[in-house]
Amino acid sequence: MFITFEGTEGCGKSTLIRNLSTRLQTLGVPHLVTREPGGSRTAEEIRKVILNEEMDPLTELFLYEAARAEHFRNTIAPALKQGKWVLCDRFTDSTLAYQGYARGIALPMIRTLNRIASHRKSPDLTFFLDLPVEIGLARASDPNRFEREGVEFQKKVRKGFLEIAKKEKRFRVIRVSKLDPDQVCEKVVRELRKYL
Numbered sequence: 766m767f768i769t770f771e772g773t774e775g776c777g778k779s780t781l782i783r784n785l786s787t788r789l790q791t792l793g794v795p796h797l798v799t800r801e802p803g804g805s806r807t808a809e810e811i812r813k814v815i816l817n818e819e820m821d822p823l824t825e826l827f828l829y830e831a832a833r834a835e836h837f838r839n840t841i842a843p844a845l846k847q848g849k850w851v852l853c854d855r856f857t858d859s860t861l862a863y864q865g866y867a868r869g870i871a872l873p874m875i876r877t878l879n880r881i882a883s884h885r886k887s888p889d890l891t892f893f894l895d896l897p898v899e900i901g902l903a904r905a906s907d908p909n910r911f912e913r914e915g916v917e918f919q920k921k922v923r924k925g926f927l928e929i930a931k932k933e934k935r936f937r938v939i940r941v942s943k944l945d946p947d948q949v950c951e952k953v954v955r956e957l958r959k960y961l
C-alpha cells in the first residue's frame with residue numbers, strides 16, 4: 766500500500782503519521798514513513814532551498830518535482846518493492862493544490878510533471894485532513910514561506926484539495942477540527958483495516 770497524507774498547514778498530519786506508525790508496528794505491518802519535499806538525501810537538500818529561498822513559481826514547481834524524482838527512485842520505489850507499506854507526508858496532490866490551484870500554474874502541466882517524477886505511480890489511498898485554515902495557521906510557531914503567504918493563499922490550497930477529492934476515488938476526507946489526535950488516528954486505522 767502506498768498511502769499519502771495531505772492537508773493545509775497545521776492540520777496535524779505529522780502527529781497522525783507518528784501515531785499511525787506506532788499502531789502499524791503493533792499490528793506487525795512492515796512500513797516506511799517518509800515525507801515530501803524530502804525523504805532522500807538529495808531531496809532533503811532540495812527541501813532546504815525550497816522552504817528558505819524566495820524563487821520564481823516555475824523554479825519552485827521544478828524543484829518539487831526534482832525532489833520527488835529523487836525521493837521516488839531512492840526511497841519509495843525500493844520500499845514498495847520490499848512489500849512495505851509507505852506512509853508519505855504529502856505527495857503529488859500537494860503540488861496540484863499549492864503550485865496549481867493556489868499559485869495558478871496550469872494544472873495539466875503539473876499533472877504531466879507529477880506523472881514523470883513519480884514514474885506514473887499513484888497513491889493507493891490519500892487521507893486529506895480538513896481543517897479551517899485560520900486554525901491551522903494559528904498553530905505555526907516558526908512559519909515557513911508558504912505559511913507566511915497568509916489566509917487567502919491557504920484557502921485556495923484547501924479549495925484545491927477539496928476539488929481533487931471530488932474527482933479522485935482514492936481520497937478520504939477527514940474533518941479534524943472537532944477530533945483529538947487519537948480520534949483522527951482511529952478513523953484512519955478503521956479505514957486501513959480493510960486492507961490488512
Ligand code: TMP
Pocket residue numbers: 774801802829855856857859860861863864909911912
Ligand atoms: P510540510 O510543512 O508539510 O513539511 O510541507 C512543506 C511545505 O511545502 C508546505 O508548506 C507545503 C509545500 N509543498 C508544496 O507547495 N508543493 C508540494 O508539492 C509539496 C510536496 C509541498
